[in-house]
Amino acid sequence: MTYELAADTFTGLKLLKDEPLSKYTHTKTGGPADWLAFPETVDQVKAIVSYVHAHQIPLTVLGNASNLIVKDGGIAGLTLILTKMKQITVHDDVVTAQAGAAYIDVTIAARDASLSGLEFAAGIPGSVGGAVFMNAGAYGGETKNVVASATVMTPAGEIKTINNKELAFGYRHSAVQEGHMVVLSADFKLTPGDFDAIKAEMDDLNARRAAKQPLELPSCGSVFKRPTGYYAGKLIHDSGLQGYTVGGAQVSTKHAGFIVNIGNGTASDYQAVIRHVQATVKEKFGVQLETEVRIIGRD
Ligand SMILES: Cc1cc2nc3c(=O)[nH]c(=O)nc-3n(C[C@H](O)[C@H](O)[C@H](O)COP(=O)(O)OP(=O)(O)OC[C@H]3O[C@@H](n4cnc5c(N)ncnc54)[C@H](O)[C@@H]3O)c2cc1C
CATH class of the missing domain: 3.90.78.10 (UDP-N-acetylenolpyruvoylglucosamine reductase, C-terminal domain)
Known part of the structure; x- marks a missing residue:
């Protein structure tokens, strides 16, 4: 299949052709993306989503590629990695983060503002977009407990903000998956807390993680879901x-x-x-x- 794409299809945004995704995945495996881009603004994402929608080009959106196995044949069409969209802001007890922000950086911003609720995510190496998509969780905490809303783009390019209920979070699931939406940002509603206590909990969870998990080698985290009644x-x-x-x-x-x-x-x-x-x-x-x-x- 051929695509109506070239390195300069989108003004101000370079497209990489046949780019090996093993350079970006946490497993260090995976074939090439036909085309790969690192958008920096919502306008660029909108231009891309509208274009691929109109031209029926497959679109894949990735964050930190920490929960992925990209097959050796690579990915058809256009792949976006959102890690350049990484702004994080704090207003009162709400932390707002763009989809490409590292979840770990969001937990650090919350800690530094003495906001509690995100301690569980201290060592989850994904992006905000991936965490919302997957309802990432650890040590009894889940993304669904702290996300008040997410701003998403629909496959037709419409931007809307959907609330926690509409996100329909479940175990490693959110409505983003069936809706084929692109997560652009999320608002995390947290609780004022004590900096030292928040830091102590995050440090403890990170130490437990380092003791139990093979963090010294490439991996994609837990490969399998927890089956009911078992580990x-x-x-x-x-x-x-x-x-x-x-x-x-x-x-x-x-x-x-x-x-x-x-x-x-x-x-x-x-x-x-x-x-x-x-x-x-x-x-x-x-x-x-x-x-x-x-x-x-x-x-
Ligand atoms: C060492 C290690 C430890 C881990 N520990 C945990 C853990 O404790 N708990 C846990 O839940 N997970 C864990 N993970 C897995 C992973 O970090 C999480 O699932 C994380 O939420 C994935 O985010 P990501 O940005 O890496 O997503 P990616 O791997 O890039 O993508 C995962 C899925 O989300 C989609 N996606 C990503 N960004 C967007 C977006 N902006 N809009 C729409 N769709 C998007 C992708 O298309 C893909 O289908 C671990 C992984 C590793 C390597």
Whole structure:
């Protein structure tokens, strides 16, 4: 399929052709984007969304690419990475952050303003857009508990602000997913608190994370959703799968829920490990593990 795109299709915004996405994903795997751009303004996103809508070009929007496996065939059409849209502002007890802001930076801004509620997200390496899309959560906290509203762009280019209820958050789910919306920014409604207590909790959670998770190696975090009544990591551990390796992708020996890239791993290696883990856990425990990580792109 050919696309009506060129490096200078959008004035003031460079498009990169056949750009390897392994440069940007947390797993360090993934094929090329046909076209890749890093928009810096809402107007640029609007121009792009309107253009791809009119020309029927596939559009993929990414944040920090920390919950993704991009297949080795790469991504068709135009891919946007929003990490240059990263403004964070604080007004009273509301922190407003653009979609490409690192969630970790939002937690730091909240802490520095002595606002409590985002401590749980201290070590989640995604963007605000990805956190809203996924309803990211950790240590008993969830994004849904702190997002008052999000400003989104619909596939037709309409910008609207939708509230917490309309976002229809669920476990690793929000209405953004079915609506094929682009998250532009989010308002986090927090509670005035004590700086030292907030900092202590964030430091503690980060220390717990570093002790349990293989942060020294590329990964995409927990690969599988928590099955009702079980823990994915424990099922994988009890199946004897830690250390199971295909190519450069390995079930972490430190945390069974993670698959790490131990060197030159490919998306196909990741997919093969995922399939083997799912089949083994199903056979041993009768539990079907579903992926939390989003697997996108062409084979
Ligand atoms: C070491 C490690 C630890 C992690 N720990 C946790 C954890 O504790 N809890 C947790 O929930 N997750 C965790 N994750 C996973 C990940 O960080 C979160 O899911 C995060 O919310 C994903 O954000 P992202 O910007 O990286 O999204 P991406 O990986 O870039 O994208 C994920 C999905 O969101 C969509 N998306 C991204 N931005 C937008 C946008 N602006 N508009 C519309 N759609 C968008 C993408 O299309 C994609 O489908 C971890 C990952 C790693 C590598």
